[in-house]
Amino acid sequence: MAKLPILGLFESADHAADAGDALKAAGVPMTDYDFLTDAPYPEGAFGEREENHRLYIFPFVGALVGLTVGIMLTAMTQMAYPLAQGGKPILSMPPMAVVTYESTMLTAIVFTIIGILFESRLPAFKQGLYDTRITEGYIGVLVNVDEDQLTPTQTLLTQAGAIDVVRKDGGSGA
Amino acid sequence: MQEGKPLSSKQINRELLLTILNSPKWFFTTISLLGMIVLFAMGAAGIMINQGFGVTGLNRPVMWGFFITNFVFWIGISHAGVMLSAILRLSKAEWRRPATRAAEILTVFSLMTAMTMPLIHTGRPWRTVYWIYTLPFVPYDYARGIWPNIRTPLVWDPSAVYTYLTSSILFVLVALIPDFAVLRDRTTGISHRIYGMLAMGWQGNPRQWKLQVIAGVLLSALILPVFVSVHSIVSWDFGMAVSVKSWHSTIFAPYFVVGAVHSGVSAVAFVLILLRYVYGWQNYIRHEHIDALARLLVVVATGWFYFLVMEIVFGFYGREADEIAVRNFQFMVTPWNIWMMIFVGVTYFLPVGIWLSRSARRNLWIMSLACISVNIGMWLERFLIIVPGLARKQLLTFDWYTYRPSPIEWIIVGGTFAMVTMLMLIVARVAPLIPLYDIKEGEILRTEIKIGRVTVPAVYRED
Numbered sequence: 001m002a003k004l005p006i007l008g009l010f011e012s013a014d015h016a017a018d019a020g021d022a023l024k025a026a027g028v029p030m031t032d033y034d035f036l037t038d039a040p041y042p043e044g045a046f047g048e049r050e051e052n053h054r055l056y057i058f059p060f061v062g063a064l065v066g067l068t069v070g071i072m073l074t075a076m077t078q079m080a081y082p083l084a085q086g087g088k089p090i091l092s093m094p095p096m097a098v099v100t101y102e103s104t105m106l107t108a109i110v111f112t113i114i115g116i117l118f119e120s121r122l123p124a125f126k127q128g129l130y131d132t133r134i135t136e137g138y139i140g141v142l143v144n145v146d147e148d149q150l151t152p153t154q155t156l157l158t159q160a161g162a163i164d165v166v167r168k169d170g171g172s173g174a
Numbered sequence: 175m176q177e178g179k180p181l182s183s184k185q186i187n188r189e190l191l192l193t194i195l196n197s198p199k200w201f202f203t204t205i206s207l208l209g210m211i212v213l214f215a216m217g218a219a220g221i222m223i224n225q226g227f228g229v230t231g232l233n234r235p236v237m238w239g240f241f242i243t244n245f246v247f248w249i250g251i252s253h254a255g256v257m258l259s260a261i262l263r264l265s266k267a268e269w270r271r272p273a274t275r276a277a278e279i280l281t282v283f284s285l286m287t288a289m290t291m292p293l294i295h296t297g298r299p300w301r302t303v304y305w306i307y308t309l310p311f312v313p314y315d316y317a318r319g320i321w322p323n324i325r326t327p328l329v330w331d332p333s334a335v336y337t338y339l340t341s342s343i344l345f346v347l348v349a350l351i352p353d354f355a356v357l358r359d360r361t362t363g364i365s366h367r368i369y370g371m372l373a374m375g376w377q378g379n380p381r382q383w384k385l386q387v388i389a390g391v392l393l394s395a396l397i398l399p400v401f402v403s404v405h406s407i408v409s410w411d412f413g414m415a416v417s418v419k420s421w422h423s424t425i426f427a428p429y430f431v432v433g434a435v436h437s438g439v440s441a442v443a444f445v446l447i448l449l450r451y452v453y454g455w456q457n458y459i460r461h462e463h464i465d466a467l468a469r470l471l472v473v474v475a476t477g478w479f480y481f482l483v484m485e486i487v488f489g490f491y492g493r494e495a496d497e498i499a500v501r502n503f504q505f506m507v508t509p510w511n512i513w514m515m516i517f518v519g520v521t522y523f524l525p526v527g528i529w530l531s532r533s534a535r536r537n538l539w540i541m542s543l544a545c546i547s548v549n550i551g552m553w554l555e556r557f558l559i560i561v562p563g564l565a566r567k568q569l570l571t572f573d574w575y576t577y578r579p580s581p582i583e584w585i586i587v588g589g590t591f592a593m594v595t596m597l598m599l600i601v602a603r604v605a606p607l608i609p610l611y612d613i614k615e616g617e618i619l620r621t622e623i624k625i626g627r628v629t630v631p632a633v634y635r636e637d
Contacts, residue, residue: 013618038183038356039614040383051381055388059396077324085323095325098407099333105400106337112392113344117374120385122351124375132359134378137183137614142379 003032003144005129007166008157015161016139017046022160023143028153036130036140046139053119055112062111063104070100131166138163180620181457186613187356193453193602195360201603208596215589218582219294227297231579235571236564240583241295244590246556247437248288249335249408250430251549251594254438255281256342256401260394268633269466271612272458276449276598277442278346279607283597284441285339287590292331294586327407327414334407338400345393351376352386352611386611405434417570418563419496423488429481436471436478437552440525443467444545445598447538449607458608461536468535468544472526475548479522482555499566499574504558517558521551 010016016035023033030049035041043050074096082090117123134140141162145153154165222229232239255277262270293299355373358366376382409430412421423429443464450459489497504514525544528534535541561577601607616633623632 034377034379036378037383038352038378039611039618040387041380041618043380043384046380048380051384053381053385053388055385055392059392081321081324083321083323083325085325092325095327095329098327098330098403101403102330102333102337102400105396105403106340109337109341109344109393109396109400112389112396113348116348116385116389120382122374122376122382124377127375127377130377135183135356135359136187142377 002147004147004150005168006143006145006150006153006157007036007129007131008141008143008154008160008162009131009133009164009166010139010141010160010162011137012161013041013045013139016141019141019157019160019162020047022156023141023153026152026156028143028145032145033141033143036134036142038135038137055115055119058111058115058118059108063108065111066104066107067100069107070103071096073103074099129166129168131164133164179457181613181617183614183617185457186610186617187360189455189457190606190608190610190613191357191360194357194604194606197603198452201599205596205599208592208599211592212589212596215586215592218585218589222294222582222586223297223299229580229582231577231583233575233577235567235573236561236575236577238295238560238564239577240557240579240587241291243553243557243560244587245288245291245295246408246430246560247549247553248284248291248590248594249405250434250437250552250556251284251441252281252288252338252342252438253401253405253431253434254440254442255279256338256345256394256397257435258439258442259345260398260401263390263394264398267466268616269463271616272455272463272608273442273446273467274612275346275349275609276445276607278342278349279598279601279605280442280445280594281342282339282346283594283601285335285342286597287594289332289335289339290590327410330407331411334400334404338397338404341393341397341400345397348389348393349386349609350605352378352382353606353609356610357605402431405431412559412563418567419494419569420489420500420563420567421559423485425481425484425488429478429485432474432478432481433552433555436474436521437549439467439471439474440545440548440552443471444542444549447542447545449602450538453602455608458613461538464538464541465532465535468529468541471548472529475522475526475529482518482522496566496568499568500562503562503566510558510562513554513558517551517554519551520547521555 008019010019020033020035024030024047035046035048075091078091078095084090129142131138131140141157143153143157150167154167157165230239258277259270259274262274293302296302351373354369355376355378358369358373361369406427409426412418413423413426415421446459446467447464449455486501489501503510505511525548528540528544534544565576566574598607619633621632622629624630
């Protein structure tokens, strides 16, 4: 059976955390509910699942790519356009250092940005159930449940202190 | 450090999105006025390109003047943003919250403005395109058998500045995603669609926030070394110039970096005071923030002053003819000696004297005066490094001369100030200059603790 979203809106973090506890007690897997806020809360504030990520790999990969590109670009340019200057070597390291450093840092940063978006699952072309009141300070508890569980979940969220519950099928109410 | 009153999310949205959702009446008038100044400056640049450098005060041997001074100045201002944002993020300073976004955006626009200066200074800006490409894979000048030196330190400069510019733009855009989501939820029609695209489907779940917080710290750590490299490399534009021996100073790189931070942080403090005044953001940009910036500036200014003194002492100590000639020009020849005195006075003694007083640090008019004073001084500093060095260089020259900027140069330089102001105001019209989520996070983490008989404001801080 396909799962459907239901969103409970809470005025305080305490009530949202209570809703999380109630969902857990009701046997809803932690991967099936999420907390939506308009600002970062301390980790674990809602008793939410731990989020693992691999963001730290991205800058290292980017730096390696940039280092390689930087070395190749500067070395190959010097070799391709040899300019004799007072007996100095055609392939000279000092002029390569700065450009290589900058290309290393640039690609490390670009890869980090890609990593942030990738790990944040952005861009999300299909936005799930959402309510604009979340960016007014309300805390959303977004639950994905089987269709037959929508009404019990709505009751659960309301009992936990939701001021409103929004459903994909248009149903709403606390 | 927690002097403000508690704020709700609704109030934060309403007050900080005021610039976007309800544009003030003066906005279009001001933008038009600034736009006209920019157009006037572009016209002056057009005359210069059409007539040649004869309309400027540039001459042999003073081939770098107002344009390159202004280039170094704006690069210096750009250092405020990322330095302030990165160091305060990394150190988790609570008072960073209202300052970071405006500082980062100031970085982007001052860098863009800085890059126009060398282009104008080339005299034939379109030729810079030829450096890169005309035919596929064949840089133009090589194809014509001209063979410019690709190993020159001047190549380092654009590579560093474009790295810094690209990084800063990406840094700002990533930090703006959650705020674009707030705007998406508060707009309709085409604006809603555009902000929706920019928000990229942001919902604000714990994973996205975790990544956003890590992004701020990680990108800060990555951009800091770039920021240090940029002004070091700008100093090497001078330090590596063969023919001007008085620029061959080993402390130029740190001296330039600290000077850039000094002028940049002063500029950010001034911008914050202006924003507070113009948009009525008294709840966000508070006296405590300006006070903290001023105390930071005392340290930065003193570090800069140390490098200035060392640069002069080392210059004299070698007793080389080039150096003595330049110092003689700076300290003994009028009006250059008067400019030197003004420069040191307005860059160090006047502002630091002000910043040592707590009441002066909390008086926004006096703080504005101090910040403007620093930036006038720092502009003069670059001018007094560049022009006397060239006016009295000994190697590869046949003449000593002086420099008097022409009206064309004054207009172009004035136009850059109008351009940065105009761009900042335009951005304030489409994106919040104070990060909403950062302020909201500060409100979430705000608390009070009782110590003995007093209750003091406190902030919870995560590792």
